Amino acid sequence: MDPIYLDNNATTRVFPEVVQEMLPFFTEQFGNASSIHAFGEEVGSAMRTARRAVQALIGAEHDHEIIFTSGGTESNNAAIRSALAANPARNELITSAVEHPAILSLADWLEKHEGVVVHRIPVDGKGRLDIDAYRAALGPKTALVSFMWANNETGTIFPVDGLADLAHDAGALFHTDAVQAAGKVPIDLKSTEIDMLSLSSHKLHGPKGLGALYLRKGTRFRPLLRGGHQERGRRGGTENAPAIIGLGKAAEMTLATMAQDLPRIEALRNRLENGIVQKVGHCFITGDTRDRLPNTSTIAFEYIEGEAILMLLNKQGIAASSGSACTSGSLEPSHVLRAMDIPFTAAHGAIRFSLSRETTEAEIDRVIDAVPAIIDQLRDMSPFWSTEGGVAAFNPEYA
Amino acid sequence: MWEYSEKVKDHFFNPRNAGAMEDANAVGEVGSLSCGDALKLMLKVNPETDIIEDAKFQTFGCGSAIASSSALTELVIGKTIDEARALTNQDIAEFLDGLPPEKMHCSVMGQEALTAAVAAWKGEELEEDDHEEGALICKCFAVDAGMIERAIRTNKLTTLEMVTFYTKAGGGCSSCREPLEELLSDVNAAMVAEGVIAAADAFVFGAAPVAPPPQKKTTGFVIPDMPPDPPATAAPEPIAIQPIRVKPATAAKLPPAPAPETATSPKGLSLAQETIAIARIIEEMRPIFQADGGDVILMDVDGNKVSVEMTGACAGCQIASLTLGGLRKRIRDELERDFIVVPAPKN
Incomplete structure (x- = not known):
């Protein structure tokens, strides 16, 4: 039985066309784009095409607003550190409680070691931002606001457009981590006030180890990596040309079929959710079902634990992921689900299915068929579950 | 994914003795839903011989928790109560050809459930x-x-x-x-x-450098080792307002004081007056926390940040996430400006 990959928010398969596009740049057109000879020239020209493809994907006004980086994490680090360094009179950072660790662990560090005041805006039970708390946190000391465009675990979308306007009203810069959003929602930066945006190549069928930072023309910038004059002096280091060209191709392909792909992916995701929720009791969909990435579904199954579900799914060739503590090596469940106050009865059993444009209806139907038996099997073993469908009496010695 | 031994996988995919036992005469239960794993061990002990004739388990937890429970039942069946009592978590781990270090607590949970069941059989109170x-x-x-x-x-x-x-x-x-x-x-x-x-x-208390606690990994990002914290220059003073219990300041653990914000109270209160009001609100809400077997103590008010120490059953997780929001709303409503309420000290 062919394996079914529903973990596309973790990473995606590189499109074969992308690999084909990249290959000549390893062994034939291997030059350094900074060189003056023909070898360098060919690479420089291919990179320009790639830059324009990324520009088109996110609706940037100018191609030089795109800076290639080593990935989403570097883009996030560069954006946050630049905004703080470029505005020495302001030392406050506003972000949310549900950001990716690429933002949160940096924020923790800055707070602890570099005197930055960090505001972590909470979310409600559906993962929606507390806008009143955000307004209240904004002030004359705010250097940067950084909110993710879409959440990696639940898919919940933040209204970044309006959030950016509020930041500008307070004289602060606005950055968005769009690693999950790029390619999954239409993005048109030139019609927004967003100053900086991070994206990652491997989340949209490009190669790993490459990302991009959008930097609006005129935005003050301090490089994270100082070195040569690459990327107009904004990111030192010889460009990863094959990967850049791969990202360009992936962006071009994603944009070309986005209008047809997104509704189809969303319909498959809804089919999956309806199929599972109808067949399995005591489970619910997390996140804001009215404003969510079309490919993401996190379903919380009560009274069982996520790693056990994943292992049984994996045995049937189905790859998904979990916000459960046990899979990550941490002992507590996902910070996103905890910020949403998802009860512990369910947070440990939350499973994320993330689709791609390669997902088929037959695959979704196979998952719908497989899940109920897996859940039943684990619930039969759970001391919190009784066959009457209720919760068994449980009096542990150490609880 | 974890590197589980074939034996762990076998006991997870084909658990032995899973399910409820109607006629159990010694039961041990450990863990809870909020903690992420729990085990109910049921034994049928022959009163004549003290031999464990049958064992069953019900487990809520990850793959290795289920495998450890299954292994435990295999280990105890046929043993006398005293033989079973001598089993350790190492025996469970060895039976499974080892567990990843991060998962050893699953074997300990098995051993604890066994201890509880044996004590129940003997009619002993667990210390x-x-x-x-x-x-x-x-x-x-x-x-x-x-x-x-x-x-x-x-x-x-x-x-x-x-x-x-x-x-x-x-x-x-x-x-x-x-x-x-x-x-x-x-x-x-x-x-x-x-x-x-x-x-x-041997581990010696206070002997530097102390290994940092395991970093939380949330979505698979490995957080690199960080250099030791610089000594905190000025730890925030705890606020001594009766009848709030104030914990002594743990200077080395609190983050360096951020530059105090010029808080502007819409009600025209000074920071001290606001702090007193916050202390009163927390005092009023303490019975709610105490009803859940916990407690909350005001540690610090700094600008718009209210630091509280949570204690009691599952402080870091359940009560904190469920009720800090409510506390924050009360404070916000009363003082008419936004505060964030954070559990302290974190790290």
Whole structure:
């Protein structure tokens, strides 16, 4: 039985066309784009095409607003550190409680070691931002606001457009981590006030180890990596040309079929959710079902634990992921689900299915068929579950 | 994914003796939903011979928790109660051809459930049962000193990290690191005196550098090792307002004081007046926390940040996430400006 990959928010398969596009740049057109000879020239020209493809994907006004980086994490680090360094009179950072660790662990560090005041805006039970708390946190000391465009675990979308306007009203810069959003929602930066945006190549069928930072023309910038004059002096280091060209191709392909792909992916995701929720009791969909990435579904199954579900799914060739503590090596469940106050009865059993444009209806139907038996099997073993469908009496010695 | 042995996989995919037992005459239950794993061990003991004739388990938890439970039942069936009592978590782990270090707490959970079941059979009170003052070390995962000491002794643990891997203690908010270090140090010292471990291996309280607690990994990002914290220059003074209990400032643990904000109260209150109001609100809300077996203590008010220390059952997780929001709303409504309420000290 062919394996079914529903973990596309973790990473995606590189499109074969992308690999084909990249290959000549390893062994034939291997030059350094900074060189003056023909070898360098060919690479420089291919990179320009790639830059324009990324520009088109996110609706940037100018191609030089795109800076290639080593990935989403570097883009996030560069954006946050630049905004703080470029505005020495302001030392406050506003972000949310549900950001990716690429933002949160940096924020923790800055707070602890570099005197930055960090505001972590909470979310409600559906993962929606507390806008009143955000307004209240904004002030004359705010250097940067950084909110993710879409959440990696639940898919919940933040209204970044309006959030950016509020930041500008307070004289602060606005950055968005769009690693999950790029390619999954239409993005048109030139019609927004967003100053900086991070994206990652491997989340949209490009190669790993490459990302991009959008930097609006005129935005003050301090490089994270100082070195040569690459990327107009904004990111030192010889460009990863094959990967850049791969990202360009992936962006071009994603944009070309986005209008047809997104509704189809969303319909498959809804089919999956309806199929599972109808067949399995005591489970619910997390996140804001009215404003969510079309490919993401996190379903919380009560009274069982996520790693056990994943292992049984994996045995049937189905790859998904979990916000459960046990899979990550941490002992507590996902910070996103905890910020949403998802009860512990369910947070440990939350499973994320993330689709791609390669997902088929037959695959979704196979998952719908497989899940109920897996859940039943684990619930039969759970001391919190009784066959009457209720919760068994449980009096542990150490609880 | 974890590298589980074939035996762990076998016992997870084909668990032995899973399910409820109607006629069990000795039952041991450990863990809870909030802590992420729980095990109910049911034994059928022959009163004539004291032999465990049958064993069943029900487990809520990950793959290795289920495998450890299955292994436990296989190990105890056919043994006398006294033979079973001699089993350790190491026996469970060895039966499964080993567990990843981070998963050793699953074997400890099995051993604890067995201890509870044996005690139930013998009609003994568990000494750990009463959670006397100071007995409960890790509030996040409800781990007490007795269990930690057993894990340290059985497995010859000498680092804080391994104590967390085996017992989960310290794996949540990490506010129990200090008592945990003291306990590890004391037990290790006793073990050195008994000749069980070498003096050079023993953990010594206060001996620098102390290994940092295991970093939380949330979505698979590995957080690199960080250099030691610079000494805090000025720790925020705890605010002494009766009848709030104020904990002594743990200077080394609190983050350096951020530049105080010029808080502007819409009600025209000074920061001190606001602090008093916050203290009163927390005092009013304490019965709610106490009803859940917990407590909340005001630690600091700084600008718009209210730091509170959470204690009680599962402090770092359940109560904190469920009720800090409510506390924040009360404060916000009363003082007419936004505050954030954070559990402290984190790290």
